[in-house]
Amino acid sequence: MKRILFVALAWFISLPVLAQHDHEHAGGRVITFPDTDQYLSLTCDFHIHSVFSDGSVWPSVRVDEAHRDGLDCLAITEHLEYQPHIDDIPHPDRNRAYDIAARTAGESDLIVIRGSEITRSLPYGHANSIFIQDANPLLQDDAEDAYAEAASQGGFTFINHPNWTSQRKDGIARLEPEQLALIERGEIGGIEVVNDLTFSDEALELALKYDLTIIGTSDIHGLVDWQYEIADGGHRPITIVFAEEKTQESIQAALEAGRTAAYYLDTLVGKEEYVLPLVEASLLLSSQGYIGDTTVLNVTIENVSDAWFTVKNVSDYRFHDRADLLSIPPHHAVSFDVKTLERRTDISLSFDVLNVVTAPGVHPQVALRATIEQ
Ligand SMILES: [Zn+2]
Ligand SMILES: [Zn+2]
Known part of the structure; x- marks a missing residue:
């Protein structure tokens, strides 16, 4: 018995590791989520760097990576004020990285968005303005003027890595009065809850408190393949945007309405009204009917998404062949x-969806329904 316990324990302990890296992605590395009843589920990365600020690659590599990841949309967001490669790669124009990336993407179905990272010390910190028309006028002495210029160009601005330990030693995301004033004026509309390899419960709290759009980004500087261990089944963090159409205008409208979820490791983070329809579209319940003349029903849940779901049964019914937890790998079906x-x-059947977070420590409940084959 002890040995069985040990084996079971070892298997259980190894689960989180498996969950992060041993995904079998039916579509290879392409990140796929089903559309919801109401919206397209677009995969987007709104924060990346190239050699035109402090990144390590030419902008065309960012586009190639995005194609490999099957992204719908990529924003080019070089640091405006921080230009460590400027002596080696002199350029007079903060739009250069976007221009090269847009040309590389060409007529492909990747939407490339013009953006910039306003890069300041606190109280302003870092923020991305995307959907802007021209990055150059955002280069201002006064940070307030940069935000105002982005807004006047019709940009959407979100706070970057508010939990960044270079600016917050305790890793706790907080907003300064100056940032709150920008939110009040409508010049900041979102916040990164996920940035690169970090997740911030406090940023999520702030998103909910101030009605900011939840953003998850890679902020990639090196190579996506190395940073996120793509060969071992990893993926870059992204924002899933629930848009009416696959157009730049539709994506911006969704961001302004807050219709997003961040996808990080196996975790989906979002406001319940938007992330729950994605869960319902991802987990498909069906029933193969009753076993013989019993009242024990065989059912299957198929996971048609890229996220590894962990759900806990909170139905009126108990299971016959297991306890209350189900682990449902991406693009796999589990029968019970x-x-x-x-x-x-x-x-x-009702489940608490443990890999989905709608507020710190809060996992939403989903009801899955099926008719029973007689
Ligand atoms: Zn930054
Ligand atoms: Zn950045």
């Missing part, structure tokens, strides 16, 4: 038996 106590023609 449910004791319904009487023979039914349909079934509804």
Whole structure:
């Protein structure tokens, strides 16, 4: 018994590691999520760097990576004020990286968005303005003028890595009065809850408190393949945007309306009203009918998304072949038996979705329904 316990324990402990890196992606490295009933689920990275600020690659490499990841949209967001390669790669124009990336993307179905990272010390910190028309006028002495210019160009601005330990030694995201004033004026509309390899519960709290759009980005400087261990099944953090159409205008409208979820490791972070429809579209319940003349029902949940789901049964019914937890790998189906106590023609199962976060420590509940084959 001890040995079995040990083996079981070892398997259980190894689960989080497996969950992060041993994904079997049916579509290879392409990041895929199903559309919801109402919206397209677009995969977007709104924060990247190239040699035109402090990144290590030419902008065309960023476009190639985005194609490999199957992204729908990529924003080019070089630091405006921080230009460590300027002596080696002199350029008079803060739009150069965007121009090269847009030309590389050409007529492909990758949408490339013009952006910039306003790069300041606190109280302003770093922020990305995207959907701008011209990055150069954002280069201002006064940070307030940069935000105002981005707004006047019709840009959407979000706060970057508010939990960054270079500016917050305790890793706790906070907003300064100056940032709150910009939010008040509508010149900041979002906040990174996920940046590169970090997740911030406090940023999520701020997003909910001030009605900011939840953003997850890679902020990639080196290579996506190395930073996120793509060969071992990893993926870059992204923002899933729930848009009416796959156009720049539609993506911006969704960001301004807050219709997003961040996808990081196996975790989906979003406001419940937007992330729950994605869960419902990702997990498909079906039933193969009752076992013989019993009231034990065989059902299957198919996960048609890239996220590894962990769900906890909170239904009226208990399971016949396991306890209350289900681990459902991406693009896999899990079958199990449910004791319904009487023979039914349909079934509804409720789960707490543990890999989805709607507020710090809060996991939403989803109800999955199916008719029963008689
Ligand atoms: Zn930054
Ligand atoms: Zn950055």
